[in-house]
Amino acid sequence: AEESPSLGVCGASGVWQKESVRKLAASIRARYNTSLVIRNAKEEVVCEGGDNTGGSLSEILDVCRLTGAQTVYFNRLYEPSAVTxxxxxxxGLQRCGITVHSFAGHLLYEPQTVSNQLDTAGRWVGHWGTLMPFVKACERIGPVPRPRLAPVTIPTFRGPSSQNGMSIAIDLNTMSESTEPRSPVAWEAKIMRFWPMIGEEGAQEVLRRFIxxxxxxxxxxxxKADRKDCVSNLSPHLRFxxxxxxxLYWAVKDRNLPREKTKTFGRRLFWRDLAYYHLSVFPNMAEDPIRGHYADHAWRNDPDxxxxxxxxxxxxxxxxAAMRELYATGWMTxxxxMVAASFLTEYLNLDWTHGEKWFHKTLIDAxxxxxxxxWQxxxxxxIDQWNFVLSPENASQDRSG
Structure with missing residues (x-):
């Protein structure tokens, strides 16, 4: 569970998450002949000193008790609430005698690893928190490891029956808020029709086509706004x-194309890592301006x-067209x-946090x-503020005719 209302899975991304979990459960059943156990953690209770007294801890301890598991493995997340x-x-698990192993599977370079490298190097080379100095800092850490193959077999649970709480029998609709932002009628089905490739197998096929x-x-x-075959469409697969x-990094590298053919796309994953580095330094950046004096900007208040x-x-x-596409499909290139965001902040002079919240609600890859x-x-x-304005009229014109 992701507890922060400003950062958690909801809306269109909740639609994707539910279907992704269904596909994962089917894949685990087919590949390993075992079930995916899903528990919904109740609200976290973190006491003074950072001790967890409920929620995720109690659910994981219960599963360990039912299965006899002595070791827990998980991939690290980087949202502030998830880190805490x-x-x-x-x-809590270690106090109960359970061994815990965590792994870096969500990013190429974790924020704390980059921070440690920067502490050793002493300073950024270039403007702090911008892309190319960040890329160079990552490169000094070392090459990106190649991904490992999925295990051929995994230990299969042979313990208590589903009556004791060990089945997947859970209403996936409770995993996240996934109702339509304006009305609850058929929005989920509409989103699903546009995204038939949800799941790991679908991700591999989308990757193959793009490469x-x-x-x-x-x-x-x-x-080009009208050319959907020129972008990867992989962001929701990465997100979940x-x-x-x-x-993805090595699929691009192994194509062995000239650098000028892959330069921009090759930086996209570093942009992704940089965003999480920013979040680690500015945990409230979904709501509060990083440059504090911009809190005094005179935004218009116009709900209409x-x-x-x-x-x-x-x-x-x-x-x-962009905003209707977003609402119908959960997607924009x-x-x-950037055109839609620039219009809200520059032409309408409306607070960027309104746009951040709406995109978070309606993007499939939020x-x-x-x-x-x-949106910052x-x-x-x-940190890398847009010192330009994107014209909604010029952006709609095709210079190549």
């Missing part, structure tokens, strides 16, 4: 762990204009997201760090 939770749960064809078009055509960032922007009724065709970093920059309060 995982540290407290780890301490074979889309990657060659990405460098020169990624900004269906595709390892290491697997905000609603028109959300519904794609601004009168600017590019912006309206990166360049179109990522707490990446979304917040983009759109609102001019981010």
């Amino acid at each position: 939770r995982d540290a407290a749960v780890t301490r 074979e064809a889309g990657l060659l078009r990405y460098e020169s055509m990624r900004s 762990g269906e595709l390892s960032p290491r697997a 204009d905000l609603r028109r922007w959300q519904q794609g009724k601004t009168g600017y065709p590019m912006v309206d 990166q360049s179109v997201r 990522d707490p760090a990446i979304n917040a970093m983009m 920059n759109a609102g001019r309060s981010g």
Whole structure:
């Protein structure tokens, strides 16, 4: 469970998460002839000193008790609430004599690893917190490890029956809030129709298609709003762990294309890591300006204009098409997201946090760090603030005819 209301899974991403878990359960059953055990943690209770007294800890301890497990393995997350939770749960498990192992599977380079390297090097080379100095800092750490293959077999649980709480019998609808932002009618089915490749197998197929064809078009055509075959469509698979960032990194590297053909896409995973580095330094960046003096900016308060922007009724065709696409499919390409964001902050002069919250609710790949970093920059309060304005009229024109 992700406890923070500003960072947790909800809306369109909740639709993806539920289906992804269903696919994972089916895959584990088919591959290993065992069940996926899912527990919904009750609200976390973290006492003074950081000790966890309930929630995730009690659920994991109960599963360990039922199975006789003496070791717990997990991949580390980096949202502030998740870091606090995982540290407290780890301490609680260890006090109960359970061995805990954690792994880095969500990013190429973890924030704390980059921070340690920077402490050793003494300083950033370049502007603090911007992409290329961050990339160089990562490169000094060492090469990205290659992903490991899935195990051929795993230990199979042969303990108490499902009557004792060990089945997958859980209402996946309780995993996250996934109702439509404006009305609950058929939104989930509408989203699902647009995304038939949810799950690990689907992620591998989408990756294969992109590496074979889309990657060659990405460098020169990624900004074309009407060309969906020029972008990877892999972000939701990365968001929900269906595709390892290491697997994507090495799939691109192993194509052995000239650097000028993969330069921009090759940096995308580093942008992703950089967003989480920012989140580790500025844990409230989904809500509070990183550059504190921007808190005094005189944003307009106009709920009607905000609603028109959300519904794609601004009168600017590019912006309206983008926002309607977002609402219908949970998706926009990166360049179109930037146009829509710039319109909200620069043309409407509405607070960037309104856009951050709406995108977090409606994006299928809503990522707490990446979304917040983009909106901070759109609102001019981010580390890499946008010192430009994207015209909704120019962006809608095709220079190649």
